[in-house]
Amino acid sequence: MSKKEILMCGNEACGEGAILAGCRFYAGYPITPQNELTAYMARRMNETGGVFIQAESEIAAINMVFGAAVAGARAMTSSSSPGVSLKQEGISYLAACELPCVIVNIQRGGPGLGNIAPAQGDYFQAVKGGGHGDYKMIVLAPNSVQELLEHTFLAFDLADKYRNPAFILGDGLLGQMMEPLQIPSRLESKTYDKRWALTGCSGRKPNIIRSLLLSEGALEEHNKRLQAKFSAIKEAEVRYEALNVKDSDLILVAYGSVARMARAAMSEARAKGMKVGLIRPITLWPFPEKILKETCARAKKFLVVEMSAGQMVEDVKLAVGDKAEVNFLGRMGGGIPSEEEILQHIEAII
Amino acid sequence: MSNIIRTKNAKDKIRKNSVLRPESAPSAQALKSDTQPAVVFCRPASLRDIETHYCAGCGHGIIHRLICEVIDELNIREKTIAVAPVGCAVIAYDYWDFDVSEAAHGRTPAVATGIKRVRPDNIVFTYQGDGDLAAIGTAEIVHAANRGENITVIFVNNGVYGMTGGQMAPTTLAGQKTATTLQGRSLRREGYPLKVLEMLAVLPGTKYLERVAVNSAQEVMRARRAIRKAFVTQMQGKGFSMVEVLSMCPTYWGMTPIQAAERIKNDVATFYPLGLVKG
Numbered sequence: 001m002s003k004k005e006i007l008m009c010g011n012e013a014c015g016e017g018a019i020l021a022g023c024r025f026y027a028g029y030p031i032t033p034q035n036e037l038t039a040y041m042a043r044r045m046n047e048t049g050g051v052f053i054q055a056e057s058e059i060a061a062i063n064m065v066f067g068a069a070v071a072g073a074r075a076m077t078s079s080s081s082p083g084v085s086l087k088q089e090g091i092s093y094l095a096a097c098e099l100p101c102v103i104v105n106i107q108r109g110g111p112g113l114g115n116i117a118p119a120q121g122d123y124f125q126a127v128k129g130g131g132h133g134d135y136k137m138i139v140l141a142p143n144s145v146q147e148l149l150e151h152t153f154l155a156f157d158l159a160d161k162y163r164n165p166a167f168i169l170g171d172g173l174l175g176q177m178m179e180p181l182q183i184p185s186r187l188e189s190k191t192y193d194k195r196w197a198l199t200g201c202s203g204r205k206p207n208i209i210r211s212l213l214l215s216e217g218a219l220e221e222h223n224k225r226l227q228a229k230f231s232a233i234k235e236a237e238v239r240y241e242a243l244n245v246k247d248s249d250l251i252l253v254a255y256g257s258v259a260r261m262a263r264a265a266m267s268e269a270r271a272k273g274m275k276v277g278l279i280r281p282i283t284l285w286p287f288p289e290k291i292l293k294e295t296c297a298r299a300k301k302f303l304v305v306e307m308s309a310g311q312m313v314e315d316v317k318l319a320v321g322d323k324a325e326v327n328f329l330g331r332m333g334g335g336i337p338s339e340e341e342i343l344q345h346i347e348a349i350i
Numbered sequence: 351m352s353n354i355i356r357t358k359n360a361k362d363k364i365r366k367n368s369v370l371r372p373e374s375a376p377s378a379q380a381l382k383s384d385t386q387p388a389v390v391f392c393r394p395a396s397l398r399d400i401e402t403h404y405c406a407g408c409g410h411g412i413i414h415r416l417i418c419e420v421i422d423e424l425n426i427r428e429k430t431i432a433v434a435p436v437g438c439a440v441i442a443y444d445y446w447d448f449d450v451s452e453a454a455h456g457r458t459p460a461v462a463t464g465i466k467r468v469r470p471d472n473i474v475f476t477y478q479g480d481g482d483l484a485a486i487g488t489a490e491i492v493h494a495a496n497r498g499e500n501i502t503v504i505f506v507n508n509g510v511y512g513m514t515g516g517q518m519a520p521t522t523l524a525g526q527k528t529a530t531t532l533q534g535r536s537l538r539r540e541g542y543p544l545k546v547l548e549m550l551a552v553l554p555g556t557k558y559l560e561r562v563a564v565n566s567a568q569e570v571m572r573a574r575r576a577i578r579k580a581f582v583t584q585m586q587g588k589g590f591s592m593v594e595v596l597s598m599c600p601t602y603w604g605m606t607p608i609q610a611a612e613r614i615k616n617d618v619a620t621f622y623p624l625g626l627v628k629g
Contacts, residue, residue, distance in 0.1 A: 025468060051467045055460070056493035063457035063490070067464020070451045071431070071472075075464070093454050198449040198465065200472050202428035208443045209451040 005182050010148045011036035011175040014104055014168065015044060017152030018076050020187050023102070024050030025075035027064035029057060031083045032116045033172035034106035038078065058083040062090030062103070069099035070209050072197030074156050078104035080172070081122050082113060085130070091165055092131030095226075096211030098196075100159035102152065103137070104168040106175035109334040117334025118173035120256060123311035126169045127285045134223055136230045138166040138237060139284040141255040145179035151282075153187055160192040162233055169284060171307065173257040173336065238290070239282035244270070245295045248277030250350050253292070253316050254305040255281050258337060262305050265342035274350050284312070289319040296323035301349055303327045305337050394418035396427045398447050405512075407607025409564045409597030410438060413506060414445050416570070417477070420578045421448065424585070430473045433462045437479035438512040456487025459494035462501045473584060475502040481511045484520040484544050491546070495590045498555030502580045503592040505546065508599040509618065516602030520544040523621055528602070543621060547594050551628045557589040558629035561622055563596040565614035569624070583629070591629075596622055 008016070015037050018026070026041040038054070045052035051068070055061035061077045068075035079087060084105045094101055107122050109115040124130075126139045138158045140151040148170060155166035198207050213219040241259075243266065245251060254262035259280040269276040279295065281288050292302075302324055304313040313328045320326060329345045331337050393399060396418035404410045421427050427448050434442040436455035443450035453461040458476040466474040483491050483505050494501065510528055511517040517530040521543050525534040535543075547559045558580055562573035573595055580591035596618050598610035605613060 025464070027464070053463070053467070053497075056489050059457065060460040060463075060490055060493065063454065063460035064464040064467075066453070066457070067433075067451070067461035067466075068468045069464075070461065071465045071468035073468040075468075089454055090457070093452075097452065198431045198451055199469065200429040200431060201447075201449050206443075206447055207449050210443065211452060212440060214441075 004185070005180050007178050008145060008181045009036055009176060009178045010145045010170065011106060012040045013145045013149040013181050014078070014152045014170070014175070015040035016183060017149035018102065018156065019044050019048060020149070020184070021074060021153045021156035021189050023074040023076050023156060024048060025065070025068040025073045026050070026077065027053040027055045027061040027068075027075075028077050029055050029061050029079065029083060031080045033108055033118075033175050034078050034080045034104070037104065037106070037175070058086035059090065062087040062094075065101050066090055066094055066099060069094065069101045070198050072194040072199065074100075074160070076102040076104065078106065080106050080108045081110050081119070084122060084125065088125070088131040091137065092133055092135060093211060094165045095131075095135035095137065096133065097209050098163040098226075099209070100163050100165070102155045102159055102166050102168065104152070104170065107169065107171040109332070115334050116172060118171040118257060118307060118336060119332070119334060120171060120258065120307040120311070121309070121332065122169065123284065123306070123308060126167055127287070127315070135226065136164075136233070136285055138162070138164060138233060138286075139169050140166065140239075141169050141282060141284050142174060143256050143259045143280065145174070145177065145181050148174060149181060149183070153189070157190055158237065160190070162229060163196075164229065164233070169256065171257055234286040237283060238286045238288050240288035240291055241280040241282060242277070242291055242295075244275075244277035245279060245291070246298065247275055248299050249275045250277070250301040250303060250346060251295055251299045252276060252278045252303050252305060252342070252346075253281070253312070254278070255284060255312065258305050258307055261337055261339050262342055264339040265346060268339065268343050269346045274346060276346055276350070281312070287315050287319070289315075292316060292319035293323075296320045300324045301327065303329060303342075303345055303349055305329045305342055307331050307336060394422045396421045396447050398445055400444060403441065404438065405601045407598055407600035407610050408438070409508065409595065410506065412564045412570060413504065413573070413595050413597065414442065416574045416577050417475075417504060418446065419574060420581055423578065424581055426473045426581070426585070429471070430475070431465050431469070433458045433465070433474070433476045435476070435478045435482040436513075437482050439477055439479060439506065440513065442477055456482050456485070457490055458482060458487060459490040459499070459501070459503065463494055463497070463499050466499060466501050470500070473502075473581065475504060475581070475584075477504045478506065479512075480505070480507045480509065480519040480521040484546050492550070495550045495592070496553045496555045498557070498589040500584055500587055500589055502584045503590075504577065504580075505592055505594045506597050507594055507622065508597040510599050510602045512599050512602055516599075523617060545622065547592065547627045550592065555590050556592070556628060558583040558591040559627040560629065561594040561596065561624050561627060563614050563619055563624055565596070565598060565611040579629070594622070596624070
């Protein structure tokens with residue numbers, strides 16, 4: 001695969017990943033720190049003959065994506081934390097109607113209007129389901145400009161494969177920073193059968209897209225089917241990066257941009273003779289429980305680092321149970337844990 | 351069902367006899383046919399043969415049928431994609447024999463926008479009630495209209511939330527008693543009934559806006575012509591078209607079907623004037 005390298009910000013890389021995946025429908029609404037993505041899509045949709053709509057609201061944007069997905073298109077919307085809160089209604093409907101699409105959250109500080117600094121306070125919303133009802137999204141957590149492109153590309157395939165919304169959980173740091181990016185000249189994107197899509201009922205019986213199921217037991221059956229699908233995703237799609245987990249006494253757990261600080265702290269700690277490893281969940285749902293469980297056979301201490309008051313740490317605790325001690329370092333409201341801060345915690349715990 | 355004339359083979363009969371003249375009386379030739387009785391009135395091919403879930407005297411059934419007649423007449427059934435609302439017509443897809451999508455309450459025009467932009471060659475219409483369109487979905491309808499989306503909106507205005515028990519709608523008339531305006535709608539407390547068509551008429555993106563009613567045979571035929579014109583507006587690529595249909599809700603108006611039809615003429619249509627608003 002031949003590759004050219006360019007300098008790009010994370011938000012734009014995310015947009016290019018979508019274009020490479022064949023996304024030709026984007027609807028969004030301006031919000032910092034993801035504005036470069038909306039602007040990039042406006043330009044690229046124009047160049048590729050796709051559809052770009054600056055919607056009247058986040059609510060309208062997600063519902064335009066719903067419509068585009070109904071019509072069988074690869075469609076995307078993006079926003080940042082407060083805007084993603086507005087999209088939750090639509091996300092529940094998309095999941096219920098089994099419509100593939102990609103939603104991007106370049107997180108900022110919260111709650112409320114918060115600020116425009118990087119944060120990871122929307123983990124629960126993304127992973128546990130911010131909308132109503134029992135549903136799951138496939139949640140990918142890139143940690144570089146390169147991964148923002150690659151994960152967005154992957155998200156479209158996963159969404160189509162499972163007929164389910166896929167979600168990119170980034171943050172303002174990843175979205176805004178520029179890094180050298182290798183744009184693959186050729187990426188293989190699969191095409192999926194979309195016989196369910198609404199195209200007009202020419203030569204076939206009419207298709208109906210609905211989540212309203214009123215007859216006795218029908219909704220429970222639908223839910224059981226959705227849950228079976230989620231189980232299949234859990235079985236097949238867990239992704240993570242594990243470094244030095246075989247010989248470590250302490251395992252750092254971090255995702256997204258924080259995982260980069262954690263990795264640097266790990267290297268520093270190992271240089272000082274401390275046996276420290278890192279597990280970086282790449283899919284936040286499905287969560288990499290198995291590797292965490294396996295790691296506790298050796299490592300008896302964990303340090304979870306997040307830009308939140310402690311959200312992913314709950315899933316780490318669920319995975320390791322009473323097999324290891326789980327510590328937490330969190331910064332909120334735009335605070336970013338530094339390499340030194342993480343190292344100090346490692347030294348205090350180990 | 352047994353007391354209803356079965357029209358299972360409606361499509362075949364229409365083709366064989368060519369007697370369905372929706373805009374005029376059956377042809378003399380058809381009436382003279384001596385091989386089998388001429389079909390002068392039958393279920394449109396686009397309308398499914400199911401039992402209605404609507405209350406007696408409700409206008410939804412009439413409006414569903416009019417849409418199907420127009421779709422048959424324009425021969426666009428296989429190109430049509432409808433977006434159903436939340437409200438009494440939430441299961442419109444049970445009645446219509448073409449592609450239909452659900453939408454969250456009020457988001458119908460946004461969903462239709464997504465569909466139409468992806469498939470500009472399809473005919474896309476939304477079917478919305480007054481709660482869906484004029485309350486929770488105000489932003490979506492205004493902006494779809496303002497963008498001049500080439501879609502058709504059928505807006506059913508019966509002045510109440512029927513599905514949830516007859517609460518006040520934005521279109522509820524002054525003084526009208528509902529489940530949430532027990533003493534009648536007070537203009538000082540609840541504000542004024544919303545005239546959506548007149549609001550949308552000032553937007554350059556709207557190309558055809560008409561208000562009709564389904565309270566009498568005469569008005570039904572006018573409604574049918576308006577719905578047809580709205581679809582044709584879309585087929586000609588002109589832009590946003592919308593028909594507001596004043597409809598009866600005898601159940602939550604606390605009236606008989608006949609009284610409800612009279613009320614449209616005497617009270618509702620005096621506040622919401624019938625006729626062409628723009629186009």
